[in-house]
Amino acid sequence: MAWDEWEQLKAEAQARGDTGMRLNGVPPEPAPNAGGPNGVLKVHQADLAAIGDxxxxxxxxxxxxxxxxxxxxxxxxxxxxGIMLGSALTHVSQRWDRQLNTLMDACALISNHMDFTKNAHQGDEYHIKRRVSSIHALDAGFDESFAPPGKKNDVYGTKEKKDEKG
Structure with a gap:
């Protein structure tokens, strides 16, 4: 940010009456890939596969x-x-090869990482689903809203009456 731009922003803030300092923040903006109000990144498996491909x-x-x-x-x-241009041409060729290898390594890394990320997130998704479903069942047992105070909670099932022997 240039100094002139900084001065302009300060003047605009002062004109609005907004003289407080705010660091590391911007007004919320609509983001097409945001999953919620907190800006949760939402990525689909098809997106990862397309990038890797x-x-x-x-x-x-x-x-x-x-x-x-x-x-x-x-x-x-x-x-x-004995032509001096030859050594320059060799130098350029070797430099090209190094740059090309760096770029190819980056492409391979991206491709492999997208495959890994897709598989890792799929495993995380299964793990979270299992945990959340078991937590929900556990929470239901402690939630008083499932049964009025003093009554049995149906989450645990009903107790069968034993036949009286007599």
Missing amino acids: EAFKLYTRLWKEARVTSTETAGTDLTSQ
Whole structure:
């Protein structure tokens, strides 16, 4: 943020009568991927799969189309013939290969991470569902609203009357 912009924002706040300082916060904005009022990120499995798939496609295209092995060979040949441009061409080719490998590694990492994330979140989802369902049953046993005070809570089932022997 430029100093002029800061001064302008201060003047606007003062004109509104908002002279209090607010750090690390912005007014709430509508977010299309927010899951609730607290801005919970909502991601669907299809979204993760699509991102991973695109990263894999990019990796494959880079492998097929971006590798240039003839450039380094040409640079070596030119250098052996005494042409100074040859060493520069070899340098550029080696730099390209390093940059390309870095980009391909990033694509592979994204693709693999999306697969891992999809599986991890699916496992988390099952775990949470199991825990919440058991907590709900436990809570029902302690919730007084399920039975009036002094009465048996139906959550535990009804006690069968024993036949009197006589």
